[in-house]
Amino acid sequence: MTLQIRPGEPLNDDRIAAELGFGRTPVREALKRLEHERLVVSYPRRGTFATEVQIADLRHLSEVRLQLEPLAAALAAERAGEGDRAGLNRLLERLAKSSDGEGGGGGDLIRLDMTLHRAIYAATRNPYLQDTLIRYDNLATRIWCLFLDRLPGLAGHVHEHGPLLRAVIDRDAEKARALAASHVEGFEAAIRSVI
Structure with missing residues (x-):
């Protein structure tokens, strides 16, 4: 939310899990929730990214x-x-x-x-x-x-x-x-x- 992760930046669930000390499953669930909240977007075979901030x-x-x-x-x-x-x-x-x-x-x-x-x-x-x-x-x-x-x-x-x-x-x-x-x-x- 505070753009510490820049808009458009790729998110690696393995790296996030390792940094936070969690397994991949809770991180993936969190990323799904963030996608529902329009804070991240996932593309098949491309990965998950922080959403762009649209001034519109x-x-x-x-x-x-x-x-x-x-x-x-x-x-x-x-x-x-x-x-x-x-x-x-x-x-x-x-x-x-x-x-x-x-x-x-x-x-x-x-x-x-x-x-x-x-x-x-x-x-x-x-x-x-x-x-x-x-x-x-x-x-x-x-x-x-x-x-x-x-x-x-x-x-x-x-x-x-x-x-x-x-x-x-x-x-x-x-x-x-x-x-x-x-x-x-x-x-x-x-x-x-x-x-």
Whole structure:
């Protein structure tokens, strides 16, 4: 997702199994799952490759995310339990520390962004919505990482989650919905500004 494996790069299941210390069967099963999630593609007699990042997918991803991210934020605000809210508060503190320079580089911010999204998805208490959004967020993250060196506002984009997390913690579903919609729109606008 973070393009450590470059788009189009071949994947060798034997090498991956050896590097991870797993047998070939679990690696092949994982690659099948990644193919279903559009992160890898397999060609008979040619092999398995990391999928190319298609900028044309941005509009399609944004259409789906613009409907589902606000829904997830509102549901999280309504349904999050005390454990979820405590976890979101810890993430809010972590986010604040990252703005003080403790967040590290772009890779760390991308991982924090993914963690924040997944915490909100989990707080919806809807496993189907959670699975769907993780899949689309993974694809959106690949696009983000493709343009990371040309996007000056990564930290600002990630820190937009602060008010969103606060709205979820405070059970303000409508504010959470609006902030999530704005976040998705801002993501697409940022990418379009550099292509």
